[in-house]
Amino acid sequence: MNNATHLSKTAQELLLRAVRSPDIMASFSEREWDLLLRVGRRTRLLARLAIMLHESGDVARIPTRAAAILEGVHVYANKREQMMRWELNRLCWALRETHTPLILLKGAAYLMAELPPALGRIAADVDILIPENKLDIVEETLKQKGWKATKLSPYDQRYYRTWMHELPPLRHIEREIEVDIHHTILPRTSRLQPNAELLLQDARITDDPMLATLSRTDIVLHSAVHLFYDSDMANQLRDLVDLDDLLKHFGEDPTFWPQLLSRSERLGVGRPLFYTLRYTQRILGTKVPEAVALEINATTPNPFALFLMDWLVPRGLLPDHPDFPRVSTGLARWLLYLRSHWLRMPPLLLARHLSYKAVLPLIEWLRSRKRPGRAASERV
Amino acid sequence: MxxxxxxxxxxxxxxxxxxxxxxxxxxxxxxxxxxxxxxxxxxxxxxxxxxxxxxxxxxxxxxxxxxxxxxxxxxxxxxxxxxxxxxxxxxxxxxxxxxxxxxxxxxxxxxxAHQFLLLHAAVVERRGRGIIFPAWPGHGKTTLCAALIHRGWRLFSDEFGLIRPRDGRLIPLPRLLPLKNESIAVIREFEPEAVIGPDFTKTRKGTVAHLRPPTGCIKRAGETTQAAVIVFPRWQSDVPTSLEPMPKSQAFLMAATNAFNYEMLGETAFRAITELVKTCSCYRLSYSNLDEAINVLEQVAIQGNE
Structure with missing residues (x-):
């Protein structure tokens, strides 16, 4: 094992030990903390660890400097949670007249349904699912009430509207949180096409009649689909931790597991569920009932694909040592990036999209040349 | 080392x-x-x-x-x-x-650094009392601060007024002072002994040169203090030196709206600034001459609270 590999393995083991058994953090040395703070931040898990230490009281037993840094992170996480709640409040206010209940996805759903992954989860955006025939009225109403499109280039606008499963992101002019309004959970051109109708039918209204979440099986399946079929996985350990939390939480009820399996079949998302169970078990030690593990094996990919995924997934999800990134990780992440696009769109469209993205930096550079002094103009 | x-x-x-x-x-x-x-x-x-x-x-x-x-x-x-x-x-x-x-x-x-309330202010200490200078860019807080620390005042920061919410103490952060444009010559003339680095021309803020704080300020970076006075300074050419008391409500608003992370800290920041304004005397200072400004500030530092 060369030095970079050794250091990255150390960093990953440290992070996984902290995530899997938070009590262990009380025994970490200064050197270990210095590294944990960096890889924890990189994977968006630091606020979660901070809150766990705070709640267990162990924060008094860790090095003072680490505790001070985590306090800053904790303050930031609280603020983000407040911003998320306020954005949801404003969306309800703005959209009440459209009589469209908003089905919350991911972070917003965990927060409002008080699910375990909400702990210290810092979300940059609010993801919402609504019926496709309501898209126009919702977009129109939000634009009248102060939300604006954040992606303005004609290419992006057309890209979203033609190929994606969501509207171009919106943001209120006075606030920072982005609102993504989806009509289904994967792009229109994606390899998998789970039926959004089924998701909508099973949605559960929360205490607020304007807000709903997916059913418990669909919450897990959406999270699985998102991680394994709609992302490049880079440093996304947080999303695997979400899945681990959800499986532990819902899995306490034995009736959940058979429901999860039959639902995944009904929606045609057995493969992402297979990956979820495989990698939560392997990376986070999630307990999956034996019968379930056996049954999901029916959706195993071919041995070569499985071998490849076993090589790629940990290299995608887990961070390298920040000072010693590995070439092999770079290669794995590049392949995962290609894979995510490959799953999202047919080959010709993919070629067009990637070639556009490849020349985009050149176009931006040419544009910036026309505005001298731009490079040094960032506010510090 | x-x-x-x-x-x-x-x-x-x-x-x-x-x-x-x-x-x-x-x-x-x-x-x-x-x-x-x-x-x-x-x-x-x-x-x-x-x-x-x-x-x-x-x-x-x-x-x-x-x-x-x-x-x-x-x-x-x-x-x-x-x-x-x-x-x-x-x-x-x-x-x-x-x-x-x-x-x-x-x-x-x-x-x-959200474990601290970060005022956008220069902070110095005189006779054991913390003095906060909140100011907008261009109002001369770095220049004033650079002058004061070469007349025996202890530097906390020229940019970040660090307050620990738990007990309201001011925390020193003695970093280099980035002098800009005319201020470089002003400070060189004011204090020929000042340790100033090379001029960096044509930056976003014009020419910048960094001033190294006196050694004592860096050595005593671990010693916190209590805030006693808030002064809102404003340098303008050819104005007479004047120091006027300022209503506390106005001082509160100016300090809060100017802080780096007031909204981030929310209630914590509200309470910390309320306490700060309550316990400090608050002034507005207009000046064009550094020596006169320092004399006036010496008086403020000697007097107790109003």
Whole structure:
């Protein structure tokens, strides 16, 4: 094992030990903390660890400097949670007249349904699912009430509207949180096409009649689909931790597991569920009932694909040592990036999209040349 | 051990390998860099008195200044600032590596150090009493602060008024003072002994030169103090020196709206600034002459609360 590999393995083991058994953090040395703070931040898990230490009281037993840094992170996480709640409040206010209940996805759903992954989860955006025939009225109403499109280039606008499963992101002019309004959970051109109708039918209204979440099986399946079929996985350990939390939480009820399996079949998302169970078990030690593990094996990919995924997934999800990134990780992440696009769109469209993205930096550079002094103009 | 005690070779070696861990008030900053001629000399000169921390100690910020990996390496060489491998702003011309490092560290503090209330203010101490100068850019707080610390006042910061919410104490963060444009000559003339680094011309803020705080200020970075006076300074050419009391409600609004992370801290910040304004006397200062301004401020520092 060369030095970079050794250091990255150390960093990953440290992070996984902290995530899997938070009590262990009380025994970490200064050197270990210095590294944990960096890889924890990189994977968006630091606020979660901070809150766990705070709640267990162990924060008094860790090095003072680490505790001070985590306090800053904790303050930031609280603020983000407040911003998320306020954005949801404003969306309800703005959209009440459209009589469209908003089905919350991911972070917003965990927060409002008080699910375990909400702990210290810092979300940059609010993801919402609504019926496709309501898209126009919702977009129109939000634009009248102060939300604006954040992606303005004609290419992006057309890209979203033609190929994606969501509207171009919106943001209120006075606030920072982005609102993504989806009509289904994967792009229109994606390899998998789970039926959004089924998701909508099973949605559960929360205490607020304007807000709903997916059913418990669909919450897990959406999270699985998102991680394994709609992302490049880079440093996304947080999303695997979400899945681990959800499986532990819902899995306490034995009736959940058979429901999860039959639902995944009904929606045609057995493969992402297979990956979820495989990698939560392997990376986070999630307990999956034996019968379930056996049954999901029916959706195993071919041995070569499985071998490849076993090589790629940990290299995608887990961070390298920040000072010693590995070439092999770079290669794995590049392949995962290609894979995510490959799953999202047919080959010709993919070629067009990637070639556009490849020349985009050149176009931006040419544009910036026309505005001298731009490079040094960032506010510090 | 202090940066000045490290010879050039060892300094370069640390920057290139495990990082130079420097103590700056409550923060430890780990600095790494490739060999950049524009960085090492000012760093060695201006960081002379700062304490080097042990290699295994925890760093608040891991920063790196290095050329971006693109073809500009050969045309107009650039450098970028990286925090944990991410680059928050666009590259600068290579000759501005040192100001970029300084700005970058400020950026880290402003966006991360939410364990503190971060007032946008210069803070100094006189006779054991903390004096806060909140001000907008261009109102001359750095220049005033630079003058005061060469007349026996102790530097806390020229930029970040760090308040610990738990007990309201002011925390020193004696970083270099970036003097801009005319201020450079003003301070050189005011205090010929002042230790000032090279002029960096044509930056976003014009010409910048960094002032090294007097050694004592850096050595006493661990000693906190209680705030006693808030003064809102404003430099204007050809105005007579005047110090007027300011209503506390107005002082509250000005300090709060000017803070870096008032909204981030929410209620905590509201309570901290309320307490601060209650316990401090609040003034507005207009001046054009530094010596006169210092005389007036000496009076304020001697008097007790109104």
């Amino acid at each position: 202090r940066v000045g005690e490290l010879d050039l070779e060892h300094l370069q070696q640390r920057l290139a390998s495990t990082g130079l861990k420097v103590s700056m008030g409550p923060f430890t900053v780990s600095i790494r860099s490739t060999t950049l001629s524009g960085l090492i000399d000012p760093l060695r000169y201006l960081y002379h008195d700062y304490v080097i921390c042990g290699e295994s100690e925890i760093s608040d910020y891991h920063v790196r200044v290095a050329p971006p990996s693109n073809i500009r390496r050969w045309i107009h060489p650039q450098v970028q600032f990286l925090m944990d491998g991410n680059s928050p702003f666009r590259p600068f011309p290579a000759r501005l590596a040192f100001p970029l490092l300084e700005w970058g560290i400020n950026w880290c503090i402003a966006t991360r």
